[in-house]
Amino acid sequence: MPQICEIPSLPNHQLQITSYELFSSSKLFEKENLVKSAKICHHLGLPEVSQLIKREKNHTTYDLLLVHDVSTSSCFTAIGYLLNIPVVNIVTTKLNPRLDEFVGNPSNLALPASNCWDSNGLTLWSRLQNFRRNLAEINFHSKKVNPEENIVKSYFGYDFPSFAVLEKTISLILTNSHYTFNGIVPKVPAVVEIGGIHIVNDTSPMSQDLKTLLDNSKDGFIYFSLGSMTLIESFPDDLLQKFLNVFRKIPSITIIMRVQKPELMPDNLPHNIYMQPWLPQQKIIQHKNIKGFVTHGGAHGVQEAVYHAVPMICIPLYYEQDTNCEIVDKKNIGLRLDLQDSQLAFDHAFKEISSNAVFKEQIHKLSAQYRDRPRSPSEEAVYWIEYIIRHGPKALRSPIIDLPWWQKETLDIYALFLVLFGTIVILTTLMLRFLFTLLIRMEKPFEWSFERSQKKIK
Numbered sequence: 196m197p198q199i200c201e202i203p204s205l206p207n208h209q210l211q212i213t214s215y216e217l218f219s220s221s222k223l224f225e226k227e228n229l230v231k232s233a234k235i236c237h238h239l240g241l242p243e244v245s246q247l248i249k250r251e252k253n254h255t256t257y258d259l260l261l262v263h264d265v266s267t268s269s270c271f272t273a274i275g276y277l278l279n280i281p282v283v284n285i286v287t288t289k290l291n292p293r294l295d296e297f298v299g300n301p302s303n304l305a306l307p308a309s310n311c312w313d314s315n316g317l318t319l320w321s322r323l324q325n326f327r328r329n330l331a332e333i334n335f336h337s338k339k340v341n342p343e344e345n346i347v348k349s350y351f352g353y354d355f356p357s358f359a360v361l362e363k364t365i366s367l368i369l370t371n372s373h374y375t376f377n378g379i380v381p382k383v384p385a386v387v388e389i390g391g392i393h394i395v396n397d398t399s400p401m402s403q404d405l406k407t408l409l410d411n412s413k414d415g416f417i418y419f420s421l422g423s424m425t426l427i428e429s430f431p432d433d434l435l436q437k438f439l440n441v442f443r444k445i446p447s448i449t450i451i452m453r454v455q456k457p458e459l460m461p462d463n464l465p466h467n468i469y470m471q472p473w474l475p476q477q478k479i480i481q482h483k484n485i486k487g488f489v490t491h492g493g494a495h496g497v498q499e500a501v502y503h504a505v506p507m508i509c510i511p512l513y514y515e516q517d518t519n520c521e522i523v524d525k526k527n528i529g530l531r532l533d534l535q536d537s538q539l540a541f542d543h544a545f546k547e548i549s550s551n552a553v554f555k556e557q558i559h560k561l562s563a564q565y566r567d568r569p570r571s572p573s574e575e576a577v578y579w580i581e582y583i584i585r586h587g588p589k590a591l592r593s594p595i596i597d598l599p600w601w602q603k604e605t606l607d608i609y610a611l612f613l614v615l616f617g618t619i620v621i622l623t624t625l626m627l628r629f630l631f632t633l634l635i636r637m638e639k640p641f642e643w644s645f646e647r648s649q650k651k652i653k
Contacts, residue, residue: 236270281588299593385591392572415486416449428459487548492516506554528558
């Protein structure tokens with residue numbers, strides 16, 4: 196059987212957020228996302244992919260295809276269809292509402308995407324907002340279907356099955372989530388949560404200067420990283436100054452910052468900042484002196500913070516980060532901070548994270564739940580992938596996948612009940628009218644005979 200090293204290395208078209216202007220504009224970000232997704236689909240036309248498909252069609256040696264579901268794109272599912280092998284999707288975020296359709300997963304658009312709400316419960320207004328947000332997310336991903344479907348057909352022929360057909364061939368979805376953080380939702384067996392699969396207990400040595408700095412931070416340190424796709428140095432000066440002003444107010448706490456281009460940062464930085472283009476994030480988060488983690492709310496960083504019980508200041512920038520930061524705030528394991536918030540809000544967030552023990556207590560409780568699993572995420576993934584190989588692509592297939600949408604929503608049953616109810620109402624109405632008419636007819640002869648008897652008496 197071919198080894199994984201035989202799979203060709205393809206060009207990287209990762210979405211890069213190179214400026215504040217791009218992610219601060221939802222329309223620009225959406226447009227860039229659509230362009231990048233289309234470029235990824237064009238990988239199907241690369242010689243390496245064509246040769247792989249041609250070779251495998253002649254003599255299939257692979258048992259299963261693992262596909263990274265890039266923003267719910269079904270482009271590479273086409274390879275599994277061509278080779279007639281099971282397809283397993285890997286989702287690096289929570290399960291998108293549109294993906295529910297792929298495996299027949301039950302969904303409720305009135306529930307929040309975070310499945311996390313306050314003590315007031317779900318009011319009509321909040322459910323309406325959740326409905327709107329979920330529909331917007333489905334609509335965003337649906338915009339890519341036709342262009343990407345056309346790309347697939349341009350390489351494999353215009354009689355090639357549509358995405359609606361390809362999506363139904365997916366045997367399993369591995370989603371980067373866990374119910375302790377993302378919330379409890381109903382799901383079919385074909386959806387398996389493997390949140391935290393990337394987390395390792397990294398015991399390898401870090402650079403001596405960084406180790407010395409962290410060990411000597413007796414009042415603690417705050418780790419600051421907005422991910423690999425965001426250049427904080429591209430932020431407007433007034434926004435950067437909000438952060439720098441806070442750092443000056445907590446001089447005894449070291450700020451460890453990941454800055455890809457430190458030379459673009461302003462002059463006269465506070466003395467307690469340590470900047471590097473790359474930092475060993477998991478090693479830093481594991482350190483005993485860490486006070487908090489400033490994050491953009493990316494799934495991986497948040498999961499690492501939960502696993503290692505580190506309170507967060509969560510600053511959402513785009514995509515699922517808004518949901519993740521909402522959960523962080525409502526679970527009281529950190530604070531949500533928006534870029535447009537005031538300087539006072541910035542000061543308050545950093546003060547609370549560095550001094551309020553409540554956040555540490557809450558995240559310790561959540562961390563214990565998050566770690567408490569019968570199998571590790573990697574063992575879970577391996578088991579279910581091998582399960583599909585052992586028992587076939589339809590082993591976890593829900594029968595609801597093959598139903599038309601009105602049957603999935605039981606509209607035909609509601610219609611039947613409506614017809615039955617209407618029939619009963621109509622029959623009851625007709626019966627009552629008949630009885631009423633009959634009673635009137637019975638009363639008329641009685642009235643006539645009564646009148647005649649009265650006349651005779653007279």
